[in-house]
Amino acid sequence: MIQIAEDMGLVSELDLAVADKAMEQRNQLVKLYGNEVEITINVSLNSxxxxxxxxxxxxxxxxxxxxxxxxxxxxxxxxxxFSNENKNGDLLFELRKKGVKIAIDDFGTGYSSFSYLKDGNFDVLKIDRDFIINLVFGSHNYYIVKMITxxxxxxxxxxxxxxxxxIKEVNILKDLKVDYLQGFYFAKPLPVKLLSAEINDREELRDLVEPEIQDVVLFTTPPLLSPTHTLREVKALFDRNSVHVLPVIIDKQCVGVLTKEKYNLHATPTLGTDRETMQEYRSLDKVVSAMMEPLISCVHETINASEIHEKIRNHIPLPWVVINDSGDYVGMIDTVNMIHYLNAQ
Incomplete structure (x- = not known):
């Protein structure tokens, strides 16, 4: 039918008729779902x-x-x-002044898609289903969706x-922080007369409101070391704190880590006791720079479940240093943190 309307030069009139009907029917949707319910109308420019x-x-x-x-x-x-973006951008601006939001449909299928975003005329971007269908962690489409989002x-x-x-696609898209999901997993298109207030009371949707993994503390903030701290000071920190790794910091940047395992190579069981030897006593002045591991893995503080699983599959060793946008140290993820996190999933 749409093809016929396009051939007859009537597709614009069809769009307007459908939009008119949709906005009239929003009154019924408000009665069912409340005043915040939104509608989207399509405008074809193939005319x-x-x-x-x-x-x-x-x-x-x-x-x-x-x-x-x-x-x-x-x-x-x-x-x-978009063949004349500069001229038509003013039209979008006028629409948005009325309070209307503008969406780009099927984003990613055109060779110049990214240029659409440069002038800030859009509020919503819809990723084409070709990138979503059978989405799996680590695939090319996964990274495309991640980059676009x-x-x-x-x-x-x-x-x-x-x-x-x-549900597999749902969980991946949730981890990638996609704002809205649309598709047959939730419901097939229905006429307004078949909608009901209970449409959201379905098992498929209840699955989506499980406790968030973010409630689990993924990274911690153990005491900080400098390269000049001594084994004596490190021993005191490990003795007083239930930590498994200590970060070494210079000017807010993490330059290495000292794990409990590495510490144990330098600290004998008799160190600090009445049975310690002169050699052990002298070793207490050994500095952190001579004991720390300089090779560290860094992750951003916004790391999500999909990125965590990807790093685990790629055998990226723990601990991981958590950093912010400036590259400054934020916290640590060690083996114990990770076990608690994975058990909570």
């Missing part, structure tokens, strides 16, 4: 009608449904719009994943 004229008709329709505008997203479905969030744009059909 002989000038874009400026199409947006003018859209503005007229919005005046009719003014009260719904804060809850409406306009989804642009054709890349034809991180880029969008950096630019203040929300992300929708289309075509979600399995």
């Amino acid at each position: 002989d009608k000038p874009v400026k004229s199409l947006f003018k008709d859209l503005m007229s329709l919005f005046r009719k449904h003014r009260k719904h505008l804060p809850y409406v997203t306009v989804e642009l479905t054709e890349s034809a719009y 991180q880029l969008a969030h950096t630019l203040g744009v929300e992300v929708v994943a289309e075509g979600v059909e399995s």
Whole structure:
């Protein structure tokens, strides 16, 4: 039907008729789900009608449904719009001034997709289902979705994943911090008359509200060492604290770690007791720089479950040093932390 409408030059009129009906039916949706329920309308630009004229008709329709505008997203479905971005950017700006959000549909399928984001005219980015279907950790599509999501969030744009059909895809997309999921896993399209207030009371959706893994403390902040600390001071720290690794810090940067295992190679059982030898006593002045391990693995403080599993599969050894955007030390993830974390999943 859409192809016929396009061939007859009527696709713009079809879009407007469907949008008009959708905004009228939002009144019924509000009764079922509350005033915050949102709707998305599609605007195809595969038409002989000038874009400026199409947006003018859209503005007229919005005046009719003014009260719904804060809850409406306009989804642009054709890349034809972007053939003249500079000129058409003003039209998007006017739409957004009305409170309407703008979404890019099927993002990633066009060779110039990323250029759409440069002027900040969009609020929502929809990742095409070709990247979502059968999504698995570590695949090419996994890294594409991860990159798109991180880029969008950096630019203040929300992300929708289309075509979600399995709980495996749901869990991966949750870990990647995708904002919204859309697909048959949740429901197939239904006419408004078949919707009910209980539509969300389904086992598939209840699975998604399990306790968050983030409730488990993944990294800790043990006492800090400098390269000039001595074995005597290290012994006192390990004796007083239930820690398994101590970070070595210079100017907020972690330059190495001293694990309990490494410490035990330098500290004999009789060290600090009445039975210690003169050699053991002299060893108490050994400095941390002579004992620490300089080769360390760093992870960002926003590390999520998918990144953790990826590092485990790649045999990245613990402990991991947690850093922030500036590369400054934040905390440590050691073997004990990781065991507690994995047991909580």
